[in-house]
Amino acid sequence: MLDGMPLVDAHVHAPRLSTLKPAWREWAAEFGGRYDWRSAYSADGDPVPASLDALLESEGVDRALLFCEYSPRATGIQPIEDNLPLVAHNPDRFRLVANVNPHLHHPVAAEVERQLSMGAVALKVHPVHGAFSPADRELYAAYEVCADRGVPVIVHTGSSTFPGSRARFGDPALLVDVVEDFPSLDVIFAHGGRGWWYDVAAFLALAKPNVWLDVAGLPPHKLPTYYARHDFTRLATRMVFGTDWPGVPGVARNARAFAGLGLPEEVLRGVLAGNAAKLFPGLGI
Known part of the structure; x- marks a missing residue:
C-alpha cells in the first residue's frame, strides 16, 4: 500500500535486456535515468526476482502487471516465458x-x-510497434477468446519513439468497430491516446462502457491539460494507473502526483487500484 491506499501498477516492463534493441535501453536510460531501476537487474541484464520484488515493495506496489512483447521490428522479442521467474518468486504481487x-x-x-x-490476466496488442491495425480481422479471433474468458484487452494507443514504429496504427478511432463488435470485452487504451489522440481516447472512454484509459507514460500533473476538453473528474473514473516502468521517475512519485490532482478520494482509489481490480481477474485487492 502507498499512503494507506492499495496500489496497482498495471503497466510494467521487466524484460531481459539481451532480448531488446538498443533503442529500448536508450529509452529506459532517458526516461528512467533518475530512478535506480537497474538495481533490480543482474550484471548480465536479467531481472532479479527478489530485487524487483523488494523495489516495488518499497514503492508501495501491491500488484504489478508484467508485459511481454513480440515486436521484432521496433523493440525486440520479449517472450512471456521470461516473466515466469518473477511470478514464481511472488505470485501475489506479479501477474502476467x-x-x-x-x-x-x-x-x-x-x-x-x-x-x-x-495465468495471464489480460492480453496486450501493440499495433504501433508491430505495424498492424488493431482492427485487423485476424485479431478478432484473439478478441473473441478474451471476451469469452472475461479477460480485458490492452491496446497501445498514441505515438512511440522507437525506430520501426508506425504511429498511424495508434489512432484510438481504429478500435471503434472492435469496441462495438465486442460489447462485453473491456478494451484499455494504453497511454490514453498519447500525442495526437487524447480527445479521441477520452471521448470513447466516456461514451463506451467497455473502454478504459491506461495513463502509463503520461506525467500525472499534465493530465488535466491533455484532457482539458473533458470533465477530468468524470474521465478519471475510467482511468487505470500504470507507469510504463522502468521509463518513469518512480512509481510512488507518480502515484503521489496523481493524488495531488485533487480528485475525490473514491475516484482516486479507483484509479490507483479499484478499477484494475474490476478489470483484471483474480487481483484480489
Missing part, C-alpha cells in the same frame, strides 16, 4: 499479461489460449 502479433503468431487464438493458460 499476454501479447500477440498477427505477423508472427498463427493462429492467433491458439497463442492467446497458450499464454492465458500460463
Whole structure:
C-alpha cells in the first residue's frame, strides 16, 4: 500500500535486456535515468526476482502487471516465458499479461489460449510497434477468446519513439468497430491516446462502457491539460494507473502526483487500484 491506499501498477516492463534493441535501453536510460531501476537487474541484464520484488515493495506496489512483447521490428522479442521467474518468486504481487502479433503468431487464438493458460490476466496488442491495425480481422479471433474468458484487452494507443514504429496504427478511432463488435470485452487504451489522440481516447472512454484509459507514460500533473476538453473528474473514473516502468521517475512519485490532482478520494482509489481490480481477474485487492 502507498499512503494507506492499495496500489496497482498495471503497466510494467521487466524484460531481459539481451532480448531488446538498443533503442529500448536508450529509452529506459532517458526516461528512467533518475530512478535506480537497474538495481533490480543482474550484471548480465536479467531481472532479479527478489530485487524487483523488494523495489516495488518499497514503492508501495501491491500488484504489478508484467508485459511481454513480440515486436521484432521496433523493440525486440520479449517472450512471456521470461516473466515466469518473477511470478514464481511472488505470485501475489506479479501477474502476467499476454501479447500477440498477427505477423508472427498463427493462429492467433491458439497463442492467446497458450499464454492465458500460463495465468495471464489480460492480453496486450501493440499495433504501433508491430505495424498492424488493431482492427485487423485476424485479431478478432484473439478478441473473441478474451471476451469469452472475461479477460480485458490492452491496446497501445498514441505515438512511440522507437525506430520501426508506425504511429498511424495508434489512432484510438481504429478500435471503434472492435469496441462495438465486442460489447462485453473491456478494451484499455494504453497511454490514453498519447500525442495526437487524447480527445479521441477520452471521448470513447466516456461514451463506451467497455473502454478504459491506461495513463502509463503520461506525467500525472499534465493530465488535466491533455484532457482539458473533458470533465477530468468524470474521465478519471475510467482511468487505470500504470507507469510504463522502468521509463518513469518512480512509481510512488507518480502515484503521489496523481493524488495531488485533487480528485475525490473514491475516484482516486479507483484509479490507483479499484478499477484494475474490476478489470483484471483474480487481483484480489
